[in-house]
Amino acid sequence: xxxxxxxxxxxxxxxxxxxxxxxxxxxxxxxxxxxxxxxxxxxxxxxxxxxxxxxxxxxxxxxxxxxxxxxxxxxxxxxxxxxxxxxxxxxxxxxxxxxxxxxxxxxxxxxxxxxxxxxxxxxxxxxxxxxxxxxxxxxxxxxxxxxxxxxxxxxxxxxxxxxxxxxxxxxxxxxxxxxxxxxxxxxxxxxxxxxxxxxxxxxxxxxxxxxxxxxxxxxxxxxxxxxxxxxxxxxxxxxxxxxxxxxxxxxxxxxxxxxxxxxxxxxxxxxxxxxxxxxxxxxxxxxxxxxxxxxxxxxxxxxxxxxxxxxxxxxxxxxxxxxxxxxxxxxxxxxxxxxxxxxxxxxxxxxxxxxxxxxxxxxxxxxxxxxxxxxxxxxxxxxxxxxxxxxxxxxxxxxxxxxxxxxxxxxxxxxxxxxxxxxxxxxxxxxxxxxxxxxxxxxxxxxxxxxxxxxxxxxxxxxxxxxxxxxxxxxxxx
Numbered sequence: 001x002x003x004x005x006x007x008x009x010x011x012x013x014x015x016x017x018x019x020x021x022x023x024x025x026x027x028x029x030x031x032x033x034x035x036x037x038x039x040x041x042x043x044x045x046x047x048x049x050x051x052x053x054x055x056x057x058x059x060x061x062x063x064x065x066x067x068x069x070x071x072x073x074x075x076x077x078x079x080x081x082x083x084x085x086x087x088x089x090x091x092x093x094x095x096x097x098x099x100x101x102x103x104x105x106x107x108x109x110x111x112x113x114x115x116x117x118x119x120x121x122x123x124x125x126x127x128x129x130x131x132x133x134x135x136x137x138x139x140x141x142x143x144x145x146x147x148x149x150x151x152x153x154x155x156x157x158x159x160x161x162x163x164x165x166x167x168x169x170x171x172x173x174x175x176x177x178x179x180x181x182x183x184x185x186x187x188x189x190x191x192x193x194x195x196x197x198x199x200x201x202x203x204x205x206x207x208x209x210x211x212x213x214x215x216x217x218x219x220x221x222x223x224x225x226x227x228x229x230x231x232x233x234x235x236x237x238x239x240x241x242x243x244x245x246x247x248x249x250x251x252x253x254x255x256x257x258x259x260x261x262x263x264x265x266x267x268x269x270x271x272x273x274x275x276x277x278x279x280x281x282x283x284x285x286x287x288x289x290x291x292x293x294x295x296x297x298x299x300x301x302x303x304x305x306x307x308x309x310x311x312x313x314x315x316x317x318x319x320x321x322x323x324x325x326x327x328x329x330x331x332x333x334x335x336x337x338x339x340x341x342x343x344x345x346x347x348x349x350x351x352x353x354x355x356x357x358x359x360x361x362x363x364x365x366x367x368x369x370x371x372x373x374x375x376x377x378x379x380x381x382x383x384x385x386x387x388x389x390x391x392x393x394x395x396x397x398x399x400x401x402x403x404x405x406x407x408x409x410x411x412x413x414x415x416x417x418x419x420x421x422x423x424x425x426x427x428x429x430x431x432x433x434x435x436x437x438x439x440x441x442x443x444x445x446x447x448x449x450x451x452x453x454x455x456x457x458x459x460x461x462x463x464x465x466x467x468x469x470x471x472x473x474x475x476x477x478x
Contacts, residue, residue, distance in 0.1 A: 022090050024120075025112075026050035027098045027105045029076060033200075034095060036167045036179030037122060040129060042074055043181040051077040051084055053104060080104050082111035091120045096203045100410035123208040126167060130195050131210060132185075135165075138302065139199040141206045141241065142217030144348050145295045148287075149215055150198045151323040152299035152316075157194055159316035160308045164194040170342070173321035194306075202226060204237050213250045213306075214241070215298050219259040222345055225381050225411055231259065238263055245269045252301050254294065274301050282314040287322050288362075289355030296320070325470065327355055331477045335366075335457030338473035344378040344466040346389035353397060356462050366458025370398035374447060374472050376465035377405040380416035383424060391427045399454060400428065400435040401447065406467045444468075448475035 024041060028034050029050025038048050055078050077084055085092065085108060092112045098105045099121075112119055130137040140150040151172040157164045158175055165182040172178065184193040199206035199214075203226045219238055220231075227233040242263055245251055249269035253260055256275060264271050279293050280300035296317050303313045322328060330338040339359070343352045356371055363369075373394060377383045383390060383405055394400050402425045404418035425437040440446055451472070455461055463473045 022046040023088055024048055024091050024093050024125075025084060025086075025089050026093045027080070027108060028052055028095045030054060031095065032169055032178055033167070034093070034122060037093070037125060038074075039177075039179045040165070040167060040181050041125075044129075044185065047074075049075045049077070049084065051080055051105075051108070053079060080108045082107050084108055085111040085115060085117060087115055087117070089117045091118045091125075093120050093122055093125055095122050096205065097410060102410040104409075121205075121208070123205045126197060127209050129165075130197065135185075135193050135195050136213065137209070137211030138194055138196045138213040138215075139206065139209050139211035140197070140215045140217065140298075141199040141201055141238075142215070143201070143220050143222045144345065144351070145217040145291060145298075146198045146200070147323050147342070148292060148295040148326050149217055149298045150196055151326075152296055152320055153215075153302055154196050155320050156299060156303040156308060156313055156316040157196070159319075160303070160312050162194055164196050166196045167198070168196065168323070169198045169200075170326060171324035173323065174316075174319065178324070201234075201237065206241055207237065207244070210244060212246055212248070213252075213302060214245055215252045215302060216242075216254075216260060217295070217298060218254055218257050219263075220347060221386070222382075224385050225379075235259065235263060239266050242266045243268070250302070250305055252298055252305075254298075270305075272301050272305065274298055280313070280317070282310070282318075284318050286318075286320065287327055287355075288358040289327065289351060291351040292327070292355065327352065327359075328470075330470070330473045333477050335459075336455045336476070337363075337460045338463070338476055339460060340463045340470040340473055342466055343464050344376075345382070346386055346393040349375070349390075349393040349464060352462065352464065353394070356460055357396070360460050363458070366456075368456060369458045370456070370460075371396075372399040372401070372451065372455055372459055372461045373397045374401045374403070374451070374461065374463045374469060376403045376467060376469040377421050377424065378466040379408050380405050380412050380418075380420055383420060387424065387427070390424055391431065394428055394433055394435070395431060397433060400425075400433055401438055401450065402428075402435060403438050403447065403465075403469070404440075406465070444471045445475050447472045448478075451476050 026034050026038050029038055030052035042048050140146045147170040150168045154166045154172050155174045163182045165185050167179045170178055182193050199209045202223045243266045247268045251267050251269055251271045253264055253273055255273040274297045276294050280297045283296055300313050325340055325342040328340045330340050341352045343349050402421050405421050407416055407418055422437045425435045428435045438447055463469045
């Protein structure tokens with residue numbers, strides 16, 4: 001059975017998440033969100049099994065000590081099988097992707113239904129954790145900047161001594177993990193515990209989260225496969241999210257966002273607006289980019305509203321080391337700097353390229369200093385529907401390598417083709433950009449070899465994409 005919200009509430013209300021006799025199976029456990037949730041469940045005393053299609057390093061879970069990943073509490077399987085489902089499970093936790101008709105986990109899920117094991121969406125379990133008495137939920141949503149803003153809020157609260165619970169879409173460098181259970185979680189009813197969560201808008205997942213404090217970074221067209229009505233559907237979803245915030249809550253938004261600002265009228269709670277024209281005072285960030293400065297201002301405003309002194313806010317943000325795959329400097333070889341970023345939407349690409357230029361300008365000048373970008377498009381439908389925006393996103397780069405599109409199983413139309421990126425490359429070339437299409441996307445060694453042939457001392461190579469294109473940079477550095 002797939003639990004609806006009322007059914008889930010009734011089912012989970014009878015169970016204590018801190019009991020060590022709870023047992024969950026997580027499908028798609030290798031993803032950053034699910035692995036993070038698994039970690040929170042284990043740290044709160046539950047038994048976990050999980051599976052994923054591909055093998056991934058156990059280090060993804062970032063456990064501080066090996067005793068927390070003993071086989072008695074934590075078992076991972078590679079691949080999907082109905083044999084993973086046992087009658088003693090208290091629930092099977094799934095991502096949205098696992099519920100698609102073409103999901104490779106279909107047989108596993110059907111087996112759970114036949115056995116009467118509840119199917120629980122990941123976001124429902126996250127909300128159960130966040131709804132625990134004494135927990136103050138802080139959710140960061142919006143199309144761009146969620147991970148950085150969430151990471152910055154976590155860094156500030158950690159610096160201030162709050163020891164928050166976090167579940168974020170990327171490793172927070174200052175904390176050393178993307179997910180952790182705060183020391184006050186078990187006794188949150190007595191000691192206030194903050195829970196910082198990156199709330200994704202894909203398939204309206206964030207509507208199942210009930211935070212007290214919310215940040216909406218921005219709104220624009222994205223995830224159009226799940227918002228067929230475009231901006232109209234997106235605005236409706238965010239308006240519903242805003243209306244769900246409690247009267248004693250807080251909403252922080254970007255003042256310059258014309259799509260977002262009219263929606264704030266639906267808020268019952270206090271609304272605070274931030275602006276790039278008035279960034280938080282005293283900030284000297286280590287990470288370049290105006291978009292990062294905006295994210296820092298979001299984080300600072302939240303921290304200020306919950307009573308953290310300005311000095312602590314400044315110290316925390318000025319010492320912020322970044323998040324994994326968010327303008328992450330991977331290393332330098334033969335004078336060539338490798339930077340990796342998760343950006344895969346035109347707006348993110350433009351902002352990251354500007355940040356890369358800013359970073360280059362701060363370095364000693366060389367004779368032919370170049371910005372070289374390696375981009376792997378993510379999802380055919382996104383590439384097609386935002387084609388014109390992608391064409392202009394790479395203006396100003398000195399060299400661009402575009403790989404085949406990473407096609408997403410279960411989310412692509414029948415006509416989807418990986419080499420559609422060749423059409424994109426041709427359109428970009430007409431704007432005067434030196435672009436090269438590389439068809440062998442999976443052969444990252446070959447792409448790295450091509451980079452070594454064109455990159456020179458003083459150049460910056462920027463890898464962009466939502467999957468594992470960062471491996472190109474890692475191969476270059478070998």
